[in-house]
Amino acid sequence: MAKSLLIISRQAPWAGPSAREALDIALAGGAFDLPLGMLFLDDGVFQLAPAQQPSHVQQKNLAANLQALPMFGVEALFAAASSLQARGLAADSLTLEVEVLDDHALAALIDRFDQVVTL
Numbered sequence: 001m002a003k004s005l006l007i008i009s010r011q012a013p014w015a016g017p018s019a020r021e022a023l024d025i026a027l028a029g030g031a032f033d034l035p036l037g038m039l040f041l042d043d044g045v046f047q048l049a050p051a052q053q054p055s056h057v058q059q060k061n062l063a064a065n066l067q068a069l070p071m072f073g074v075e076a077l078f079a080a081a082s083s084l085q086a087r088g089l090a091a092d093s094l095t096l097e098v099e100v101l102d103d104h105a106l107a108a109l110i111d112r113f114d115q116v117v118t119l
Contacts, residue, residue, distance in 0.1 A: 030072030037076030
């Protein structure tokens with residue numbers, strides 16, 4: 001039986017390659033039917049913000065990669081409520097449907113997975 005994997009994405013899409021690398025890992029794992037989830041935490045929630053213009057900071061748009069996650073079987077998507085609130089993002093305005101979790105639920109989520117990768 002394959003071990004489950006939680007990918008925690010903590011970087012904004014314009015802060016360097018970490019956000020793209022987290023998405024690449026999730027898409028690759030999904031393509032191989034690995035049981036995995038993805039958690040957007042801290043500045044990682046900015047990946048879910050609508051109307052981004054990454055070309056203004058000479059970055060590539062991650063929107064297509066994010067939208068592809070469910071198509072690759074990555075349907076367990078989560079965001080930290082405290083991260084959304086601290087950054088002024090409303091859960092109903094995000095570009096991707098995620099389950100919003102409080103701090104207690106975050107700890108339980110992390111415990112549920114066999115392996116955790118943080119980028």
